[in-house]
Amino acid sequence: NTHLSTPKSRPKYNNLTPSLVTRNSALIKPTTPLQEARSKLHVSVVPKSLPCREEEFNDIFTFLRGKLEDKSGGCIYISGVPGTGKTATVNEAVRCLQKLILKGQLDDFNYITINGMKLTEPRQAYVQILKQLDGKTATWEQAYHTLDKKFRSAPSKMTLLLVDELDLLCTKRQDVVYNLLDWPTKSTAQLVVISIANTMDLPERVFMGRVTSRLGLTRLTFQPYNYKQLQEIVESRLKGFDGFRSEAIQLVSRKVSAVSGDARRALDICRRAMEITELRNGETISLQDVSEAISEMIASAKVQAIKHCSEMEKIFLQAVSAEVRRTSIEEVYFKDAYKQVESLCSFDGIEIPTVTEILAVCGRLGSNRLLICEHSRSDIYQKILLNVSTDDIHYATQELNLN
C-alpha cells in the first residue's frame, strides 16, 4: 500500500476507482448439494430470465425499444408491492437491449440508474446522473445546469434513466421530480425515464398536477405473485436439485402468497428450511422443516414474550386487560391498573407489591413494547395502552395456570 500522494489531492483523480480490501483466503466452496442449492436460492442471484414476468418484460422491452428506435423521449411508471420483480425485470430488459447494440440492431445508449433511497437528498439525483453520464463530480446546482444544457441541445446518444423509489424524490416543491419528468418532453432531449415506486396511485396521491401531467399514462403494475408463480420461481431456481419436496415448496408458496406475494420472502423461507434440514443432518427438506421455518419467520413472537414474562409482569398485564374490560376504554390509567393488581394479588395470596415496584414493571413492559406507556414522570396518572390483544394475554397466561 504505497501512498501515491497526499490525501488532499486524491479526489481530483477521477480515474481512481474505489476498491475494497480483498480476502486473504478464498471462499469455501459449497460442498454438499444442499449447500449448492441454497446458494442458488439466494435473493441476490438474479436469474437470467425471470419466470412469470414475461408479459411485463415484453411490455417494458417493446416500450423501451420503440423509444430507442424512434429517438424520442418518454416516461413510464412502474408500480407494485415490494418483491414482485420490478427492478429485476427492468434490468433484464435493458440487458437485452444492450445485447441488441452488440448485434448492431440498435444504436448505442447510455443507461443510468439512480435510487431515491441511496440519495441523501433529492437534489443529489442530479449529481449522480451527471457522475454516471460524464464521470464528473459537481455540486447539484452545477450538475443541474450541465444536465439541463445537455438535454436542451440534442445529445448524441439516447439516455435511459431508471429512477428507483421515485416517491423518495418528492419534496414539498417537487422540483426534482418535475425536472426529471420535464426533460423527456423536450423534443431535443433523447431521454427515457423509467420510474419505479411501490404505490400504484402515487401520481394522483402525491404529485402536483403538472408533474402528473408530465408523467403521462404509460403505467405498468406488477401484481403480487400467486402461489403457482412462486412455486415456479422456486422450482426454476432449484432445477437439478431434487431434495426439496414439491409439497414443501407448495406450502411455502401458499403461505407467502396468502400474505404478501413477495418472492424474496418465499426464497428466504426456503433457505431457512434448508438450514434447518442441514442442522438435523438431513438430505431432503421435509414439510416439517418448512413449517418450522415458516413459524420462525411469520409466526408471532408476542405470545412467547408474554409467556416468558415474570410472574408480576404477567399479573400486571392481566390487570391492565381486566381494567380495559371493566371500563371498555382502551386507555387505562396506571392507578386503576394498580387497583386491579391489588385485587389480583389478594386473590392469589401474593404479597401486594408497592406502587414503585409496579411502576418499574410497567416501565419494563413498555420498553419491550408489550404495553404502550406515556413517560413515567406522570407517575400514577400515566396512561397505559395494551400493544397486544387481550386474547393473546389470556392465551399466554392461561397456560401458566395449568402448569
Add this chain to the structure above:
Amino acid sequence: MRSVQTTIPFNVRKKCSFYGSKNNVTKEDFSNATARDSSCKYTPTVKKIITLSSSESDSDSDIENAKVCGNAISVKTPQRVRKSPESDQDHGSTPPKQRRTNKSYVSTSPTTPSTLFDKLNLASSPNKEERLAPKKLFGSERYRNARKALHSSVPETLPGRENELQKLQEFMEEHLKNETSGSLYVSGPPGTGKTACLSKLILKTEFKSKLKVVYINCTTMKSAATIYAKIVQELGLTVSKSGKNSKAVVEKYLSSNHKMLLLILDEIDQLESKKQSVLYSIFEWPSIHNSKLILVGIANALDLTDRILPRLQARCELKPKLMHFSPYTKQEICNIITDRLNEANASDLFTKTAIQMLSGKVAAVSGDIRRALDISRRVIEFAESYKLAQILQPTSNNGITCNKKINIPKKQQSTVDQPVDLREVVTVLNGVYGGLQNIEKEESTFPLQQKLLLCSFLLILNKGRNKDVTVGRLHEVYKKVCNKRNIHAVDGSEFYSLCSLIETRGILKLTRKKEPRLTKIHLEWDREELDAALQDKNMMAEIINDITCL
C-alpha cells in the same frame, strides 16, 4: 491471451440468455427455428416462448445460475493462473478490477463444451443479418411515425389555441409599438399549451429582432431570491461575486436605456416566499419609469395574483392583465390527434369513434392534451404489439410447443388490418384508473389475507358503531374472523405491513402515528362499490355480514 478470454464468454452468454435457455438441439435446428419467420423485432416474444417451453426440460440455465452464484468459488483458480504474469501485485490476493472478465471465462469453460458453442455462435451470426431484412415487412414504420407524431413536445402548429395566440400577439405588439411596459399573468391547468404558445411566439421573427427574450422556468430555482441572479445571468450583465445586489443590478438595467425586454417566468408559483416580496418586486418592475419590460408569468392557479398578491390591486398600473387557458374541449382534442396522425400519414390507424371516445374521456376529466396524446400513443403501442403477436403466432404453434399464455390475449385474429378501436382505448384507461375493475380481474393475485383484512374493515364500517378504525381494533376483528374460519391469523407487526401493502394499491389510507397500533385507517375507494366487488365471493360476503365478529 486476455482478449480471447473476454470475447468468448461474451458470445456464449449472449447466446444462451437472449433466447432463454437453449434446448439441446444441434446448431442447424436452432438456426432454422429462428430464421424461419421471426424477424428481429420480435425477439422478446421469441424468448418468452422458448423460456416457457423449456422451463420443464432441464437445460443449461441452471448451470448458468450456478456459475453466477458460484463466482466466489471459482475465484481461486484464476488467481493462481494470473499470479505468474503479474507478480508485481503484492496484495496477497486477487486484485479487484480484472476479476470479472476472468471469472466469467473460468466459470464457463469447465462446464460447457466450448467448441460446440463456438461453432454455434459462428454459424448463427450470418442469420442475424438475414433476420434484419424482414423488419419492414409489417409496416412498423407507420406505427413509428404515428408514435413520433404523438410525442408531447412543442409542435409547429397549435390547433385550438388560435384565439390565445392572437391575444398574446396583440398584447405584445401593442406594447412593442408604444414601447410601454406591461405585465401578463397566464393561468390554466397543466397540459393546456401555455408554455407551448409562448415559446411559439418568441420564435417569431418580428419579435426576435425587436425583443430580448428571457425565459426562465422557476422550478429550477433553489429559492425564490435566486431568481435575480438567474435573470442577471440570462441578461449577460456583470455582477459582483457575492450576488447579493443582483436585484439592484436588474433594476438598474431596467431603468437604463435598453432594448425591449420580454421576461417569461414559467411556473411562477414556485417563487412564493415570505410576504411574497420577490413576486411583488418582480411585478412592480413594469412600473419603473422607462423600463420597457413585458413580464409574463405562467402558472396553474387561476387567481394566483389576486390571492397572493393583493397589494397589486391597489395600484391600477401594476395590475397584471389576466389570461386564462381553458382546458381543451372534446372537439379540439379530437382535431389535434387527427391532425397529427394525418401529418404522419397514419390516419387509418385510429377509427373515428376511438378518437371521439378518447377525447371525450380526457376532456371530461381534465382537458389535458399531454394526457390525450399519451393515451393515444399508448393505444398505438398496444395495437402494434397485438399485431406483432398475431404475426408471430404461427411460429409459436408450429415451431415449438404451443403455450397458453400467448393464446389468451391474442385471439382476435380479425384485427390484423383493422385500425385501433374502442376496446384498446378502454383497456388503456382502465389500466390506469380502473381500480375496482383490476381487483375483480386479478383476484387470483390479490393475497387472501389482504382480502380478509379488507372484509373485516368493511364489516366494521358497515356494522360497527365506531367508524374510527385503528390498526389495533381492525386486528382484533380480523383475528376473530380468522378464528371463525380456521385460518391462520397473522401477527400484529405482520398485520401492519399488510395494511401498508394494501395502501400501495390505493384502497386504504393510513394516517401514521408513532405507534403502529394507533394508526388510523381510512377507505379511499367507494365503500359500496368495494362492498359489491367483494361480496361476489361466498366467503367474503359471509364475513362482511357476520356481526358476531365485532
